[in-house]
Amino acid sequence: MALFETAQTNFRRRLTRAIALPFILMLALSGILFLQLNHLLSVTRWVDHTDRVIAQANYTQRLLLDMESGIRGYLVTGNPSFLAPYQASSLLIDPAFNDLRSLISDNPRQIQRLKELRAIYEQWNRYAPSQIARKQRSGDYQFSVFNTRRHLMDAMRVQLASFIETEEVLRDVRTDTAQKTTQLTIGSTLGLTVGLGSLLALFTNRQLIAVAKTYKHALAIAQEQTEALRRSAQRLEALHQIDRAILAAHSPAEVVRAALSRMQRLVPCQQAFVVLFHFETGIAHVIAGTVNGDFPFPEGATLQIDEFLPGFVLGQQRSYSVENATINRCPPAIKRMGEGQSNCMTIPLRVEENLLGELILSATEPTTFNPEHQEIAREVADQLAIAMQQAELREQLEQYNAQLEQRVSDRTVQLQEANAELEAFAYSVSHDLRAPLRAMQGFSSALLEDYGDSFDVIGQDYAQRIVTAAQRMDILIQDLLDYSRLSRTEIRLQPIHLEAVVIEVLAQLEPEVRQKQVQVAVESPLPQVVGHRTTLIQVLTNLLNNAMKFIAPGVQPQVRVWAEVRERGEAEEQGIVETRVETRAIASIAEESESHQPSANSQLWVRLWIEDNGIGIAPEHQQRIFRVFERLHGIESYPGTGIGLAIVRKGLERMGGYAGVESQANQGSRFWIDLPKARDEC
Amino acid sequence: MLNVSNYTILLVEDDSNDVFLIQRAFRKANLLNPLQVVENGEAAVFYLAGKQPYSDRDRYPLPALILLDLKLPRKSGLEVLEWLRQQPDLKRLPVVVLTSSEENRDINRAYDLGANSYLVKPVAFEALLDMVKTLNSYWLIFNQRPKLEEG
Numbered sequence: 001m002a003l004f005e006t007a008q009t010n011f012r013r014r015l016t017r018a019i020a021l022p023f024i025l026m027l028a029l030s031g032i033l034f035l036q037l038n039h040l041l042s043v044t045r046w047v048d049h050t051d052r053v054i055a056q057a058n059y060t061q062r063l064l065l066d067m068e069s070g071i072r073g074y075l076v077t078g079n080p081s082f083l084a085p086y087q088a089s090s091l092l093i094d095p096a097f098n099d100l101r102s103l104i105s106d107n108p109r110q111i112q113r114l115k116e117l118r119a120i121y122e123q124w125n126r127y128a129p130s131q132i133a134r135k136q137r138s139g140d141y142q143f144s145v146f147n148t149r150r151h152l153m154d155a156m157r158v159q160l161a162s163f164i165e166t167e168e169v170l171r172d173v174r175t176d177t178a179q180k181t182t183q184l185t186i187g188s189t190l191g192l193t194v195g196l197g198s199l200l201a202l203f204t205n206r207q208l209i210a211v212a213k214t215y216k217h218a219l220a221i222a223q224e225q226t227e228a229l230r231r232s233a234q235r236l237e238a239l240h241q242i243d244r245a246i247l248a249a250h251s252p253a254e255v256v257r258a259a260l261s262r263m264q265r266l267v268p269c270q271q272a273f274v275v276l277f278h279f280e281t282g283i284a285h286v287i288a289g290t291v292n293g294d295f296p297f298p299e300g301a302t303l304q305i306d307e308f309l310p311g312f313v314l315g316q317q318r319s320y321s322v323e324n325a326t327i328n329r330c331p332p333a334i335k336r337m338g339e340g341q342s343n344c345m346t347i348p349l350r351v352e353e354n355l356l357g358e359l360i361l362s363a364t365e366p367t368t369f370n371p372e373h374q375e376i377a378r379e380v381a382d383q384l385a386i387a388m389q390q391a392e393l394r395e396q397l398e399q400y401n402a403q404l405e406q407r408v409s410d411r412t413v414q415l416q417e418a419n420a421e422l423e424a425f426a427y428s429v430s431h432d433l434r435a436p437l438r439a440m441q442g443f444s445s446a447l448l449e450d451y452g453d454s455f456d457v458i459g460q461d462y463a464q465r466i467v468t469a470a471q472r473m474d475i476l477i478q479d480l481l482d483y484s485r486l487s488r489t490e491i492r493l494q495p496i497h498l499e500a501v502v503i504e505v506l507a508q509l510e511p512e513v514r515q516k517q518v519q520v521a522v523e524s525p526l527p528q529v530v531g532h533r534t535t536l537i538q539v540l541t542n543l544l545n546n547a548m549k550f551i552a553p554g555v556q557p558q559v560r561v562w563a564e565v566r567e568r569g570e571a572e573e574q575g576i577v578e579t580r581v582e583t584r585a586i587a588s589i590a591e592e593s594e595s596h597q598p599s600a601n602s603q604l605w606v607r608l609w610i611e612d613n614g615i616g617i618a619p620e621h622q623q624r625i626f627r628v629f630e631r632l633h634g635i636e637s638y639p640g641t642g643i644g645l646a647i648v649r650k651g652l653e654r655m656g657g658y659a660g661v662e663s664q665a666n667q668g669s670r671f672w673i674d675l676p677k678a679r680d681e682c
Numbered sequence: 683m684l685n686v687s688n689y690t691i692l693l694v695e696d697d698s699n700d701v702f703l704i705q706r707a708f709r710k711a712n713l714l715n716p717l718q719v720v721e722n723g724e725a726a727v728f729y730l731a732g733k734q735p736y737s738d739r740d741r742y743p744l745p746a747l748i749l750l751d752l753k754l755p756r757k758s759g760l761e762v763l764e765w766l767r768q769q770p771d772l773k774r775l776p777v778v779v780l781t782s783s784e785e786n787r788d789i790n791r792a793y794d795l796g797a798n799s800y801l802v803k804p805v806a807f808e809a810l811l812d813m814v815k816t817l818n819s820y821w822l823i824f825n826q827r828p829k830l831e832e833g
Contacts, residue, residue: 430783431753438782438805439699445807446706467806474805481784489786 011214018207022200029196036185043178050171053103053110054164060096061160063089064121068153071128075141083132090125097121110166117159124152231372238266239379246387252276253288253299255387260290263380267373269361271337273297274349274384276357277305284308284333284357287388297333307333308346308358321358322346323377324369330362340364347377349385356388419488426484433477441470479643482538483628486650491532493655495678498608499526501533502561505540509548516557518548523562528678529606531655536675539651539659540610542644543671547612549640550633550669560611565677568605604677611670618665626659648673687714689746689822694726694762695719695780696754703807704749707814715822718742723757726750727765730772744830745775747821750797752781752788760791767796774828776821 070086073079097118104110127145135141245258260272273289286301297303308331322329323345330344344362348355359381363369369377444466452460502522506513513520529536547559617625624630628646652659652673663669695701701719708717720726726748729736736742748766752759759779767773778799779792789800799821804810 427783427785430785430788431781434782434803434805435697435700438703438803438810439697441805442699442703442706442807442810446703471805478784485786 008218011211011218014207014211014214018204018211021203021207025196025200029192032192033189036188040178040181040185043174043181047171047174047178049103050167050174053100054167054171056096056100056103057160057164057167060093060100061157061164063093063096064153064156064160067093067125067128068149071131071149072146075131075135075146078135078139086128090128093121107170110163113159113163113166117156117163120152120156120159124149124156235266235372235376235379238262238376239383242380242383246383249387252388252391255391256288256384257290259380259384259387260288263376264290266376267361268365268368269345269363270340271362272360274357274359274388275303275308276349276388277308277355279305282306287357303333307331307336308360321348323374324367326366331360334360334362337362342366343368345369345374345377347381349381349388351385351389354389356385359384422484423488426481426488429477430481434474437470437474437477441467441474444470476641476643479641479647483643483647483650486535486538486647486654491535491654493530493532495528496531496533496536497526498529498563498606499524501536501540502526505537505544508537508541509544512545512548516548516551518557518559520544521558521560523560526561526563526608527565527606529608529675530678531657531675535651535655539648539673542648543610543673546644546671547610547614547669550612550614552615552666555613558613561609563606563608565604565606568603568674605674606677607672607674609670609672611668613668616665616667616669617661617663619663622661622663625661688716690716690718690743691747691749691822692726692729692745693717693719693749694723694754694759695749695751696721697751700751700803703810704814707807707811710811711815711818713814713818715818716743718745722755723759723762725756726754726762727757730766730769730775744772746827747817748775748777749780749817750777752779752783752792760795763792763795763797771830774830776825776828778817778821 066085066089070083070089073082074086097114101111101114104114127149131141131145131149241262242259245262246255249255249258256274260274264272271289271291273291274287275284276287277284282305284303284305284307286297286299286303288299289297310331322331325344327335327342327344330341331346334341334344334346341362342364343366344360346361347359349357349359359377361369361377444463448455448460448463448467452463455463499522506520506522512518544559544561548557551557626645626649628643630642630646648659648671652675655675657676658674659672661669661671693701693704695704705717705719708715718729720729725736728734729742730744730748732739732742750759750762754762759781763777763779766775766777773796776798777796778801779797780801780803781788782803783789784802792800801813801817804813
C-alpha cells in the first residue's frame with residue numbers, strides 16, 4: 001500500500017509541475033511582449049508628434065500667407081473685403097504660434113528657430129496697420145514698405161521651410177525608428193513565442209511522459225496489489241470452504257478429501273494425501289488423498305513411518321518438513337511413487353507439540369511450489385491437524401457415549417428386572433403369604449371354638465396367641481405391601497384441595513376418633529397443593545393415626561391441623577435444618593426442579609402441621625422414626641408395624657415434598673409435611 | 683319366594699385350608715346351599731361347560747353364583763373369567779372374585795373382565811363368617827338373577 005501512495009505523490013508532483021511551468025512561462029512572455037509593445041507605442045507616438053508639429057507649422061505658414069495675401073490684395077485694390085483673411089488670420093496667429101511653441105518645447109533648436117521666426121513676424125506685422133491706415137487715408141501704399149514686407153515674408157518662409165524640413169528630417173528618423181522597433185518587436189515576439197513554445201512543448205512532453213510513466217507505475221502497483229488481494233481473498237475463501245467441508249464431513253477421510261480437493265485449486269500438484277503416524281507401532285496410515293493417475297498408496301494403506309520420516313526411531317516423535325524439494329530430497333515414499341514426480345512438499349500435521357501425521361504434495365512440474373503455495377499448504381495442514389484431532393476426539397466421545405448408553409440401557413434392563421422381581425415378589429406376598437396365615441388363624445379359631453372346652457387355660461392362651469400373631473402378621477404384610485406399592489405405582493401430580501382430603505381422612509378414622517374421644521381441630525381454610533390424592537390420603541391417615549395413638553394413658557387426645565404458606569429457604573432446600581428432621585432422603589435436587597414443580601425459584605410451599613398432645617419423641621429418635629420397621633415402643637404399649645412414618649416419608653418423596661417433626665419427649669409432637677402450593681388458577 | 687337354599691354355589695379354590703374354612707363358615711352361617719368345589723381353573727371351565735367329568739348336570743348343576751379365586755393352577759381365575767364372559771349361555775353368571783390379593787392391577791383386571799364383585803379373603807375367621815353371611819344375603823337373596831339363555 002505504501003508503494004502505491006509514493007507513486008501517487010510522485011504522480012501529483014509531476015502533474016503540478018507540468019501545469020505550473022507553462023503558466024509561469026506564459027506570464028514571462030506576456031511581460032516581455034507588454035514591455036516591447038509599450039516601447040513601440042512610445043516610438044510611434046513620437047512619429048505622430050512630429051506629424052502634428054509639421055501640421056501646425058504648415059497651419060501657421062498658411063495663416064501668415066493669408067494675412068500677407070489679404071494685405072496685398074487690399075493695398076492693390078483698395079477693396080476692404082480683401083482684408084477679411086488678414087483679419088481672421090491675425091486673430092488666430094498668436095494661438096497658433098503658442099501651440100507650435102508648446103509642441104516643440106523638447107527641441108531647443110526649433111525653439112530658437114521659432115523665436116527668430118516670431119521676431120521676423122512681429123517686425124513684419126508692425127508695418128501692417130500703418131500700411132492699411134495709409135491706404136485708407138490716401139488710397140496709395142508705400143512701395144518701400146511693401147518691399148520690406150515682401151522680404152520679411154520671404155525670410156519667414158525660409159525660416160518656416162527650414163523648420164518644417166528639420167521636423168521632417170526628425171519625422172523620417174522617428175518613422176525609421178518606429179519601423180525598426182516594430183520589426184524588432186514582431187521579430188522578438190515571434191522568436192520568443194517560437195522559442196518558448198518549443199521549450200514548453202519539450203518540457204510538457206517530458207513531463208507528460210514522466211507523468212505517464214508514474215501513472216503506469218502506480219497502475220502496475222495497484223494492479224499488483226489488487227491481484228494480491230484477489231489471490232488472498234481466493235485463498236481465504238478456499239480456506240473457509242475447507243473449514244466448512246471439515247465441519248460438514250463426518251469421517252477423517254471425508255475431511256481430508258474435502259480439504260485437499262479444494263486446496264488443489266490453489267496449489268498445483270498431481271498428488272496430495274495425508275498420512276497419520278502411530279508412533280507406538282511405527283506405522284504410517286494413509287487417511288485419504290486426491291490423486292491423478294497411478295498412486296501406489298490407496299486409502300487405508302499402511303507403511304512404515306520410516307518411509308516418511310527417514311531415520312525415525314521408534315517412540316521418538318520427530319518431524320521434518322520439506323518444501324519445494326527436488327525428488328532427491330523427498331522422503332522415500334515419494335521417491336517410490338515413480339518417475340513422474342519431480343517435486344514434493346511435506347508439511348507436518350501438528351497440534352501444539354504433537355505430531356499427528358503429514359500432508360504430502362507432489363508434482364511433476366520442476367518448479368511448482370512458490371512461497372505462496374507453501375503458505376497455503378501450511379494453512380491447510382494446520383486446519384487438517386485440528387480437524388484430525390477433533391475427529392479423533394469425536395470418535396472417542398462417541399465411543400464413550402455409546403459405552404455410557406450401553407451401560408444405561410444395561411442398568412435400565414437390570415432395574416426393570418429388579419422391578420419385575422419386586423412386582424412378582426409383592427404379588428406372591430399378596431397372594432401366597434397370607435394363605436398360611438389364614439389357615440393358622442382359621443384353624444386356631446376353630447380349635448378354640450370346637451375344642452376349647454378340652455383345653456386348660458394355658459392351652460387356650462396358646463391358641464389365642466396363634467390367632468393374635470397371625471393377625472399381626474397379616475397387618476404387617478398389608479403395610480409392607482402398601483409401602484412397596486408407593487414405590488411401584490406411577491403417580492401423577494395434580495392440584496388437590498387439602499381441606500377435602502383432611503376431611504375425608506378424618507371420616508375414615510371416625511371409628512377411632514369416636515372410640516378414643518379425640519378432639520380434632522382443623523383450622524380452615526386449608527390451601528390447595530400439588531400432589532397425588534391417594535398417596536396424600538395414605539400419608540395423612542398415618543399421620544393422624546399416629547397423633548391419636550401415641551397418647552399417655554388417661555389423657556384425652558387433642559389433634560390440631562393447620563397450614564401455612566411459605567417460601568422454602570435455601571437452608572431447607574439443602575436439608576440443613578438443625579432441629580427438624582428432613583426426610584426427603586433420596587429425592588435429589590435435580591428431581592426437585594422437574595416438571596412437577598414449575599417455576600421452582602419462586603415456588604410457594606404449603607406446610608401442613610399436625611400437632612398432638614401425645615408422648616412426644618426425644619430428639620435423638622427423630623431421625624429413626626421415619627425408617628421402615630423402626631419402633632420406639634413395645635407392641636403391647638403402642639401397637640403398630642413401624643411402617644406408617646416410612647410410608648409418610650416415601651409418599652412425600654414421590655410427590656416431591658418433605659416431611660419432618662418438631663418434638664420433645666412428653667411435650668407432644670408437631671409433624672409437618674411440605675408440598676408445593678397449587679397456583680390460584682388450578 | 684323361591685327356595686334360595688337350592689341354588690348351587692361353585693367355589694373355585696385350590697387351597698384346601700381355605701376350602702375347609704369357607705365350608706365351615708357356610709356351616710356356621712347355617713347355609714344349606716350345595717357348595718361345589720373345583721381345585722383349578724381348567725376344572726372350573728370343564729364344570730361350567732358340562733364336560734367330563736362334570737357332564738352330569740344333575741350331579742353338577744349350573745351354579746347361581748361363582749366364588750372365584752384368582753391364583754389357581756393350570757388356568758388362572760382371570761382366564762376362567764375371560765372364558766366365561768365369552769360363552770353365550772353362561773356369560774351372565776354372577777362371579778364374585780374371592781382372593782387374597784389387594785393389588786390394584788388384580789382388582790382392575792378382574793372388573794375389566796366382567797367380575798361382579800371383588801372380595802379379599804380376611805385372615806380372621808370371624809371376618810370370613812361375616813363375609814359369607816353377607817354374600818348369601820346379597821347375592822342369593824336380594825340380588826335378581828339373570829336369565830342365562832340369550833334373549
